[in-house]
Amino acid sequence: MYFSGMRIDIITLHPELLESPFSVSILKRAIDKKLVDVVVHQLRDYSDDKHRRVDDTQFGGGAGMVMSVQPISSLLDQLMSERNYDEVIYMSPDGSRFDQGEANQLSTCSSLILLCGHYKGIDQRIRDVYITKEISIGDFVLSGGELPAAMVCDAVIRLLPGVLGDETSALTDSFQDGLLAPPVYTRPAEWRGYKVPDVLLSGHAKNIEDWRHEEAVKRTQLMRPDLLE
Ligand code: SAH
Numbered sequence: 001m002y003f004s005g006m007r008i009d010i011i012t013l014h015p016e017l018l019e020s021p022f023s024v025s026i027l028k029r030a031i032d033k034k035l036v037d038v039v040v041h042q043l044r045d046y047s048d049d050k051h052r053r054v055d056d057t058q059f060g061g062g063a064g065m066v067m068s069v070q071p072i073s074s075l076l077d078q079l080m081s082e083r084n085y086d087e088v089i090y091m092s093p094d095g096s097r098f099d100q101g102e103a104n105q106l107s108t109c110s111s112l113i114l115l116c117g118h119y120k121g122i123d124q125r126i127r128d129v130y131i132t133k134e135i136s137i138g139d140f141v142l143s144g145g146e147l148p149a150a151m152v153c154d155a156v157i158r159l160l161p162g163v164l165g166d167e168t169s170a171l172t173d174s175f176q177d178g179l180l181a182p183p184v185y186t187r188p189a190e191w192r193g194y195k196v197p198d199v200l201l202s203g204h205a206k207n208i209e210d211w212r213h214e215e216a217v218k219r220t221q222l223m224r225p226d227l228l229e
Contacts, residue, residue, distance in 0.1 A: 003034060003037060005034055005035045005036050005037060005160070006035070006036045006037070006107075006109065006110055006111065006112070006156075006157075006160060007036070007037045007039070007083070007110065007111040007112070008036065008037070008038045008039070008111070008112050008113075008114065008153060008156075008157075009039045009040075009041060009079055009085075009111075009112070009113045009114070010038065010039070010040045010041065010113075010114045010116065010146075010149050010153075011041050011043050011072070011075060011076075011113065011114070011115045011116060012040060012041070012042070012043060012116040012144075012145070012146055012149070013042070013043050013044060013054060013116070013118050013144075014116075014118075014144060014146055015040045015041075015042050017144070017146035017147070017150075018040050018146055018149070018150060021150040021153070021154065022038050022150075022153075026154075026157070026158055026163060026164070027153070027154060027157055027158075029163070030157050030158075030160065030163040033162065033163075035157075035160050035161075035162050035163055036157050036160060036163075038153065041075060041079075043067075043071050043072065043075060044071070046071040046072075046074045046075040046078075047070065047071040048070055048071075048074070049070075053068070054067055054068060054071050055067050055068055055118075055119055056068050058120065064119055064120035065119040065120060066119065066120050066121065066122070066123055067117060067118060067119060067121065067122040067123065067126075068123060069123045069125055069126055072115070072122060072123075072126050072130075073126065073129075073130070076088065076113070076115075076126075076130050079113060083111055084111065085111045085112060085113050086109035086110060086111055086112060087106070087109060087112050087113070087132045087133045088112075088113045088115070088130050088131050088132045088133070089112060089113060089114050089115065089131070089132070089133045089134070089135055089152075090115045090117065090122065090126075090127060090131045090133075090134045090135075090145075091114060091115065091116055091117060091134075091135055091136075091137075091145030091148040091149050091152070092117060092121065092134045092135070092136060092145070093136050093139070093140070093141050093142075094134070094136065095133075095134030095135045095136040096133075096134065096135060096136065097136055097137075097138070097139075098135050098136065098137050098138075098148075098151070098152060098155070099175065100155070100173075100174075100175035100176060101175075102135070103152070103155040103156050103159060104159060106152070106156045107156045107157075107159035107160055112156075114145075114149040114152065114153070115131070115145065116144055116145030116146045116148075116149050117144065117145045118143070118144045118145070135148070135152060136148075137151055137152070158170060175227075177216075178227055178228075179216040179217060179219075179220045179227065180216060180219045180220045180223060180224060180227070181216065181219075182211075182212040182213075182215035182216045182219065183215055183219075185197075185200060189201060197211065199211045
């Protein structure tokens with residue numbers, strides 16, 4: 001069968017870290033429905049070294065190993081000869097900060113490579129020659145790029161058409177309109193004396209919409225005033 005969904009290739013030294021995120025819930029369903037194909041590559045398999053080494057000490061000295069160019073370039077050359085990639089992304093704490101706008105943009109791509117680093121990171125020449133985008137998930141340092149890559153995949157895949165059951169649901173999430181999402185409630189309408197706001201029980205669509213918007217603005221003013229600037 002011809003596959004017309006999005007393709008994501010993830011390059012890692014620890015494929016096990018990328019198993020569970022794609023084997024449950026929404027991401028699993030997206031893969032089962034062939035809306036996305038996630039291919040995880042063990043970088044070590046592309047090492048020419050007889051001990052399958054993928055890293056070496058730093059030129060100039062200093063603590064920490066650096067991931068070598070050879071295995072990464074061999075794998076990237078192979079992938080890039082097989083198809084065109086919209087972006088070759090390196091997960092890196094010094095990259096640009098990931099956000100919903102970036103997720104929206106990536107969700108329009110048809111193929112992506114996500115490269116996960118380890119140790120001190122990858123040889124700078126790989127970044128100079130192959131990498132088209134560098135993404136950080138926040139100002140803190142993790143031991144590997146796998147969790148960041150899984151986060152990016154989750155944020156992107158749930159935006160692909162057909163992935164979420166209710167088509168409008170992703171559009172009403174936080175950040176999509178520059179605001180945080182308003183509070184949400186479900187049954188029972190009263191719990192330990194705490195009541196759900198009357199307007200939500202009123203059935204009056206316009207009033208409900210207005211209330212949600214007001215609450216979204218209030219919450220954003222309180223929690224994330226920077227979003228309103
Ligand atoms: N020495 C590097 C950090 C290496 S951390 C530096 O100071 O910038 C090892 C790997 O974990 C990185 O190559 C990257 O792939 C991943 N990583 C760590 N923190 C990250 C973050 N905040 N966002 C994205 N990837 C991160």
